[in-house]
Amino acid sequence: MKHLRPALVGLLTLAYPVLVYFGLGRFEPRWMALPLVGIAVLRALATREKVWLAAAGGAFVLAAATLFGNHALPLKLYPVLVNTLLLTVFATSLAFPPSVIERLARLREPALPPSGVAYTRKVTQVWCGFFVLNGGIALGTALWGSDATWALYNGLIAYGLMGLLFAGEWVVRQRVRASHSHG
Structure with a gap:
Protein backbone atom coordinates (compact mmCIF):
# COMPACT_ATOMS: atom_id res chain seq x y z
CA MET A 1 0.00 0.00 0.00
CA LEU A 75 -7.05 25.04 -11.96
CA LYS A 76 -4.88 25.71 -14.99
CA LEU A 77 -2.13 27.28 -12.88
CA TYR A 78 -1.20 24.00 -11.13
CA PRO A 79 1.49 23.11 -13.74
CA VAL A 80 2.95 26.60 -13.27
CA LEU A 81 3.07 26.00 -9.51
CA VAL A 82 4.86 22.65 -9.95
CA ASN A 83 7.44 24.14 -12.36
CA THR A 84 8.04 27.06 -9.98
CA LEU A 85 8.59 24.74 -7.03
CA LEU A 86 10.95 22.48 -8.99
CA LEU A 87 12.87 25.51 -10.27
CA THR A 88 13.20 26.72 -6.68
CA VAL A 89 14.53 23.35 -5.49
CA PHE A 90 17.02 22.99 -8.35
CA ALA A 91 18.20 26.61 -8.21
CA THR A 92 18.56 26.50 -4.43
CA SER A 93 20.70 23.38 -4.77
CA LEU A 94 23.05 25.36 -7.05
CA ALA A 95 23.42 28.04 -4.40
CA PHE A 96 23.77 25.49 -1.58
CA PRO A 97 25.49 22.40 -3.03
CA PRO A 98 25.35 19.56 -3.66
CA SER A 99 23.06 20.10 -6.63
CA VAL A 100 19.96 17.97 -7.09
CA ILE A 101 21.54 16.10 -10.01
CA GLU A 102 24.74 15.52 -8.03
CA ARG A 103 22.71 13.98 -5.21
CA LEU A 104 21.01 11.68 -7.71
CA ALA A 105 24.33 10.80 -9.36
CA ARG A 106 25.89 9.92 -6.00
CA LEU A 107 23.19 7.30 -5.43
CA ARG A 108 24.83 5.29 -8.24
CA GLU A 109 28.37 6.59 -7.90
CA PRO A 110 29.13 7.68 -4.31
CA ALA A 111 32.75 8.62 -5.15
CA LEU A 112 31.79 11.06 -7.91
CA PRO A 113 34.95 12.68 -9.30
CA PRO A 114 35.28 16.49 -9.51
CA SER A 115 34.54 16.33 -13.26
CA GLY A 116 31.30 14.53 -12.41
CA VAL A 117 30.39 17.19 -9.87
CA ALA A 118 30.98 19.92 -12.49
CA TYR A 119 28.93 17.99 -15.04
CA THR A 120 26.01 17.47 -12.64
CA ARG A 121 26.06 21.17 -11.81
CA LYS A 122 25.68 22.00 -15.52
CA VAL A 123 22.84 19.48 -15.86
CA THR A 124 21.10 21.07 -12.86
CA GLN A 125 21.43 24.46 -14.61
CA VAL A 126 19.89 22.98 -17.77
CA TRP A 127 16.95 21.69 -15.73
CA CYS A 128 16.53 25.16 -14.21
CA GLY A 129 16.30 26.57 -17.73
CA PHE A 130 13.79 23.88 -18.64
CA PHE A 131 11.59 24.73 -15.64
CA VAL A 132 11.68 28.43 -16.54
CA LEU A 133 10.74 27.73 -20.15
CA ASN A 134 8.18 25.04 -19.37
CA GLY A 135 6.60 27.06 -16.57
CA GLY A 136 6.44 30.12 -18.84
CA ILE A 137 4.71 28.18 -21.59
CA ALA A 138 2.36 26.60 -19.03
CA LEU A 139 1.51 30.09 -17.80
CA GLY A 140 0.98 31.34 -21.36
CA THR A 141 -1.36 28.46 -22.18
CA ALA A 142 -3.29 29.05 -18.94
CA LEU A 143 -3.70 32.78 -19.56
CA TRP A 144 -4.14 32.97 -23.33
CA GLY A 145 -4.61 29.48 -24.72
CA SER A 146 -7.81 27.57 -25.19
CA ASP A 147 -8.62 24.75 -22.81
CA ALA A 148 -7.59 22.30 -25.54
CA THR A 149 -4.23 24.05 -26.07
CA TRP A 150 -3.60 24.11 -22.33
CA ALA A 151 -4.43 20.41 -21.96
CA LEU A 152 -2.36 19.43 -25.02
CA TYR A 153 0.73 21.28 -23.84
CA ASN A 154 0.53 20.47 -20.13
CA GLY A 155 -0.81 16.94 -20.55
CA LEU A 156 1.34 15.74 -23.44
CA ILE A 157 3.90 18.11 -24.98
CA ALA A 158 5.53 19.12 -21.67
CA TYR A 159 6.05 15.45 -20.78
CA GLY A 160 7.46 14.76 -24.23
CA LEU A 161 9.92 17.63 -23.83
CA MET A 162 10.91 16.30 -20.40
CA GLY A 163 11.50 12.87 -21.93
CA LEU A 164 13.63 14.41 -24.69
CA LEU A 165 15.69 16.26 -22.09
CA PHE A 166 16.20 13.05 -20.09
CA ALA A 167 17.19 11.13 -23.23
CA GLY A 168 19.45 13.90 -24.52
CA GLU A 169 21.20 14.20 -21.19
CA TRP A 170 21.72 10.42 -21.08
CA VAL A 171 23.40 10.52 -24.52
CA VAL A 172 25.62 13.45 -23.50
CA ARG A 173 26.48 11.71 -20.21
CA GLN A 174 27.65 8.58 -22.07
CA ARG A 175 29.93 10.70 -24.25
CA VAL A 176 31.29 12.65 -21.28
CA ARG A 177 31.99 9.42 -19.39
CA ALA A 178 33.71 7.90 -22.42
CA SER A 179 35.89 10.98 -22.91
CA HIS A 180 36.91 10.97 -19.22
CA SER A 181 37.65 7.24 -19.17
CA HIS A 182 39.98 7.62 -22.18
CA GLY A 183 41.58 10.79 -20.84
Whole structure:
Protein backbone atom coordinates (compact mmCIF):
# COMPACT_ATOMS: atom_id res chain seq x y z
CA MET A 1 0.00 0.00 0.00
CA LYS A 2 2.94 2.33 0.77
CA HIS A 3 4.22 2.08 -2.82
CA LEU A 4 0.75 2.31 -4.34
CA ARG A 5 0.09 5.83 -3.06
CA PRO A 6 3.07 7.53 -4.78
CA ALA A 7 2.27 5.68 -8.01
CA LEU A 8 -1.38 6.74 -7.80
CA VAL A 9 -0.38 10.35 -7.09
CA GLY A 10 2.05 10.30 -10.03
CA LEU A 11 -0.60 8.88 -12.35
CA LEU A 12 -3.21 11.42 -11.23
CA THR A 13 -0.70 14.26 -11.61
CA LEU A 14 0.11 13.12 -15.14
CA ALA A 15 -3.59 12.82 -15.97
CA TYR A 16 -4.54 16.12 -14.29
CA PRO A 17 -4.63 18.29 -17.46
CA VAL A 18 -6.81 15.72 -19.25
CA LEU A 19 -9.14 15.44 -16.25
CA VAL A 20 -9.50 19.23 -16.11
CA TYR A 21 -10.04 19.51 -19.86
CA PHE A 22 -12.82 16.95 -20.00
CA GLY A 23 -14.26 18.01 -16.66
CA LEU A 24 -14.57 21.69 -17.59
CA GLY A 25 -16.78 20.71 -20.52
CA ARG A 26 -19.20 18.99 -18.14
CA PHE A 27 -18.96 20.70 -14.75
CA GLU A 28 -18.55 24.15 -13.26
CA PRO A 29 -14.93 24.96 -12.38
CA ARG A 30 -15.71 24.85 -8.64
CA TRP A 31 -16.49 21.13 -8.94
CA MET A 32 -13.25 20.55 -10.79
CA ALA A 33 -11.42 21.85 -7.74
CA LEU A 34 -12.19 18.52 -6.07
CA PRO A 35 -9.69 16.47 -8.13
CA LEU A 36 -7.02 19.08 -7.35
CA VAL A 37 -7.78 18.80 -3.63
CA GLY A 38 -7.72 15.00 -3.96
CA ILE A 39 -4.30 15.07 -5.60
CA ALA A 40 -3.06 17.49 -2.92
CA VAL A 41 -4.28 15.26 -0.09
CA LEU A 42 -2.78 12.14 -1.69
CA ARG A 43 0.49 13.99 -2.30
CA ALA A 44 0.63 15.13 1.33
CA LEU A 45 -0.06 11.60 2.56
CA ALA A 46 2.38 9.97 0.13
CA THR A 47 5.43 12.09 0.86
CA ARG A 48 7.20 14.00 3.54
CA GLU A 49 9.37 15.88 1.04
CA LYS A 50 9.07 19.61 1.50
CA VAL A 51 8.69 20.41 -2.19
CA TRP A 52 5.69 18.10 -2.56
CA LEU A 53 4.16 19.30 0.68
CA ALA A 54 4.53 22.84 -0.70
CA ALA A 55 2.89 21.68 -3.95
CA ALA A 56 0.02 20.23 -1.91
CA GLY A 57 -0.35 23.52 -0.04
CA GLY A 58 -0.29 25.47 -3.29
CA ALA A 59 -2.86 23.09 -4.78
CA PHE A 60 -5.14 23.78 -1.81
CA VAL A 61 -4.83 27.53 -2.43
CA LEU A 62 -5.59 27.10 -6.15
CA ALA A 63 -8.52 24.80 -5.37
CA ALA A 64 -9.91 27.29 -2.84
CA ALA A 65 -9.63 30.11 -5.39
CA THR A 66 -11.50 27.96 -7.90
CA LEU A 67 -14.11 26.92 -5.37
CA PHE A 68 -14.92 30.45 -4.23
CA GLY A 69 -14.49 32.28 -7.54
CA ASN A 70 -15.81 29.50 -9.80
CA HIS A 71 -13.13 30.32 -12.40
CA ALA A 72 -11.05 27.78 -14.31
CA LEU A 73 -7.81 29.80 -14.31
CA PRO A 74 -6.59 28.66 -10.86
CA LEU A 75 -7.05 25.04 -11.96
CA LYS A 76 -4.88 25.71 -14.99
CA LEU A 77 -2.13 27.28 -12.88
CA TYR A 78 -1.20 24.00 -11.13
CA PRO A 79 1.49 23.11 -13.74
CA VAL A 80 2.95 26.60 -13.27
CA LEU A 81 3.07 26.00 -9.51
CA VAL A 82 4.86 22.65 -9.95
CA ASN A 83 7.44 24.14 -12.36
CA THR A 84 8.04 27.06 -9.98
CA LEU A 85 8.59 24.74 -7.03
CA LEU A 86 10.95 22.48 -8.99
CA LEU A 87 12.87 25.51 -10.27
CA THR A 88 13.20 26.72 -6.68
CA VAL A 89 14.53 23.35 -5.49
CA PHE A 90 17.02 22.99 -8.35
CA ALA A 91 18.20 26.61 -8.21
CA THR A 92 18.56 26.50 -4.43
CA SER A 93 20.70 23.38 -4.77
CA LEU A 94 23.05 25.36 -7.05
CA ALA A 95 23.42 28.04 -4.40
CA PHE A 96 23.77 25.49 -1.58
CA PRO A 97 25.49 22.40 -3.03
CA PRO A 98 25.35 19.56 -3.66
CA SER A 99 23.06 20.10 -6.63
CA VAL A 100 19.96 17.97 -7.09
CA ILE A 101 21.54 16.10 -10.01
CA GLU A 102 24.74 15.52 -8.03
CA ARG A 103 22.71 13.98 -5.21
CA LEU A 104 21.01 11.68 -7.71
CA ALA A 105 24.33 10.80 -9.36
CA ARG A 106 25.89 9.92 -6.00
CA LEU A 107 23.19 7.30 -5.43
CA ARG A 108 24.83 5.29 -8.24
CA GLU A 109 28.37 6.59 -7.90
CA PRO A 110 29.13 7.68 -4.31
CA ALA A 111 32.75 8.62 -5.15
CA LEU A 112 31.79 11.06 -7.91
CA PRO A 113 34.95 12.68 -9.30
CA PRO A 114 35.28 16.49 -9.51
CA SER A 115 34.54 16.33 -13.26
CA GLY A 116 31.30 14.53 -12.41
CA VAL A 117 30.39 17.19 -9.87
CA ALA A 118 30.98 19.92 -12.49
CA TYR A 119 28.93 17.99 -15.04
CA THR A 120 26.01 17.47 -12.64
CA ARG A 121 26.06 21.17 -11.81
CA LYS A 122 25.68 22.00 -15.52
CA VAL A 123 22.84 19.48 -15.86
CA THR A 124 21.10 21.07 -12.86
CA GLN A 125 21.43 24.46 -14.61
CA VAL A 126 19.89 22.98 -17.77
CA TRP A 127 16.95 21.69 -15.73
CA CYS A 128 16.53 25.16 -14.21
CA GLY A 129 16.30 26.57 -17.73
CA PHE A 130 13.79 23.88 -18.64
CA PHE A 131 11.59 24.73 -15.64
CA VAL A 132 11.68 28.43 -16.54
CA LEU A 133 10.74 27.73 -20.15
CA ASN A 134 8.18 25.04 -19.37
CA GLY A 135 6.60 27.06 -16.57
CA GLY A 136 6.44 30.12 -18.84
CA ILE A 137 4.71 28.18 -21.59
CA ALA A 138 2.36 26.60 -19.03
CA LEU A 139 1.51 30.09 -17.80
CA GLY A 140 0.98 31.34 -21.36
CA THR A 141 -1.36 28.46 -22.18
CA ALA A 142 -3.29 29.05 -18.94
CA LEU A 143 -3.70 32.78 -19.56
CA TRP A 144 -4.14 32.97 -23.33
CA GLY A 145 -4.61 29.48 -24.72
CA SER A 146 -7.81 27.57 -25.19
CA ASP A 147 -8.62 24.75 -22.81
CA ALA A 148 -7.59 22.30 -25.54
CA THR A 149 -4.23 24.05 -26.07
CA TRP A 150 -3.60 24.11 -22.33
CA ALA A 151 -4.43 20.41 -21.96
CA LEU A 152 -2.36 19.43 -25.02
CA TYR A 153 0.73 21.28 -23.84
CA ASN A 154 0.53 20.47 -20.13
CA GLY A 155 -0.81 16.94 -20.55
CA LEU A 156 1.34 15.74 -23.44
CA ILE A 157 3.90 18.11 -24.98
CA ALA A 158 5.53 19.12 -21.67
CA TYR A 159 6.05 15.45 -20.78
CA GLY A 160 7.46 14.76 -24.23
CA LEU A 161 9.92 17.63 -23.83
CA MET A 162 10.91 16.30 -20.40
CA GLY A 163 11.50 12.87 -21.93
CA LEU A 164 13.63 14.41 -24.69
CA LEU A 165 15.69 16.26 -22.09
CA PHE A 166 16.20 13.05 -20.09
CA ALA A 167 17.19 11.13 -23.23
CA GLY A 168 19.45 13.90 -24.52
CA GLU A 169 21.20 14.20 -21.19
CA TRP A 170 21.72 10.42 -21.08
CA VAL A 171 23.40 10.52 -24.52
CA VAL A 172 25.62 13.45 -23.50
CA ARG A 173 26.48 11.71 -20.21
CA GLN A 174 27.65 8.58 -22.07
CA ARG A 175 29.93 10.70 -24.25
CA VAL A 176 31.29 12.65 -21.28
CA ARG A 177 31.99 9.42 -19.39
CA ALA A 178 33.71 7.90 -22.42
CA SER A 179 35.89 10.98 -22.91
CA HIS A 180 36.91 10.97 -19.22
CA SER A 181 37.65 7.24 -19.17
CA HIS A 182 39.98 7.62 -22.18
CA GLY A 183 41.58 10.79 -20.84
